[in-house]
Amino acid sequence: MTLVRTLLELPELRLRLRAGGDLLDNEVSRIYVTELPDPSRYLARGELVLSGLLWWRDAGDAEPFVAALARAGCAALAASGADTGGIPDELVRACERHRLPLLEVPADLSFAVITERVVLALAAESGGARKRLLSAAADNxxxxxxxxxxxxxxxxxxxxxxxxxxxxxxxxxxxxxxxxxxxxxxxxxxxxxxxxxxxxxxxxxxxxxxxxxxxxxxxxxxxxxxxxRMRVAEPLLALLASSGGSAAELTTAFAATGLPPDTELRVLVARTPGSRRAAEVLGELLAEHPEPVFVGRPGSGDDEAYALVALARPWPADWAATAEHALSALGGGRVLIGTGGPATVAGLRGASEEARHAVVAAARSDDRVAVVSGEQIGPHRLLLAGAPDELRLALRQRMLGPLLDHPDLLHTVRVFLERSGSPARAAKVLHVHVNTLRYRIARAGELLGADLSDFRTQVDLYLALSVEN
The missing domain is CATH 3.30.450.40 (GAF domain)
Incomplete structure (x- = not known):
């Protein structure tokens, strides 16, 4: 880099140091010539300011000029006293006070010569740095x-x-x-x-x-x-994405990864609707994972990607929250991620199903970024997540249809089922007498044509209520 001391060492310039001897390591980034009494608006950090001191007329003029240079972070002031009978003492004192190097330019030296020489020094330094960087890059x-x-x-x-x-x-x-x-x-x-x-x-x-x-x-x-490196896992990811292939084919495809058969893995599925970045999102989230990771797009579009993550240590309990926080910094459309597992190769198909169902559950949220683990949702919700929307809505309508016009009864049934079918516990939550609770449940049963004390009926109704959520 070009420093103030570099300019002092150029014999053809014959610059003389008048102030700021302890600031010679200031870096010079450009050169600027001015005769304005207040050049503040035109200054930039690292500049070598050249001036013939035409702005200096009376005592006190030096202070605002030097203060402006110091505030801007200029590297130094190079001044010629050819028209002022030498460098004014007040300019020297102002530069010392504001810690700005002051270089005296010989009266017979043109500013054009100084400008040319400084520009050449800056260009040579920049070119040398670029060459060294290119050399490092060429050496891989x-x-x-x-x-x-x-x-x-x-x-x-x-x-x-x-x-x-x-x-x-x-x-x-x-x-x-x-x-x-x-x-x-x-x-x-x-x-x-x-x-x-x-x-x-x-x-x-x-x-x-x-x-x-x-x-x-x-x-x-x-x-x-x-x-x-990822291509070795492409056949395995394709089998998992399609839910096809025999157990033998799955085992053969897994062997191509080079992982031991007893390796535990997580399966991740990412979807970025309308955006071709699903694989890159998974790669970013797993970039610092210490064990082998395989990411690919086994489907037909770039808005869905799968990842297999080897686990040599427990999966972080807060991984989903951490991932959501990291991805929230990204702009653009939705980012949905589901995780399944852990599982060895024998359970890998089930883990991938779990991840797919979890990403569907993530899609049902209102959040732009949603990361859902199969462990975060109950088995009944996981099953519902994998069901087509038409089937889910049909289940809801068939099981709850007569109650949908009675929101108070619907709420009572929900609380009753969430308290394991206990009238006493449900009545306590609803702040009603237990006999009132029993009457409401009986009325709901009449509307539904069902016995709400029957366990299988309770399971069906709870699934339908989960769809509503």
Missing amino acids: ATLTALLQQGAAELGADCWVRSATGRVVAASTPAPPRQRSVVRVGGRHAIPWSLVVDARLGPGAAEVADELAGLVGLARSREDEVRAA
């Missing part, structure tokens, strides 16, 4: 190594962060400090960003753009490697 450096090289060139820590907030890679273990953000290119449903702990001047911005581009290329390479 890891994403972390690439960021470390970028951090060295920019003089600031760097992170790559996904749209869910996940830190993909970093040049340091420290959490991201977001001072500048550069979007990483590529056609991905879940974009990445390069976060740099520095405000970027023009030269540094070019380096950061180059780094972001190389990160995008590294991501594309990783995508290709991951896709090749």
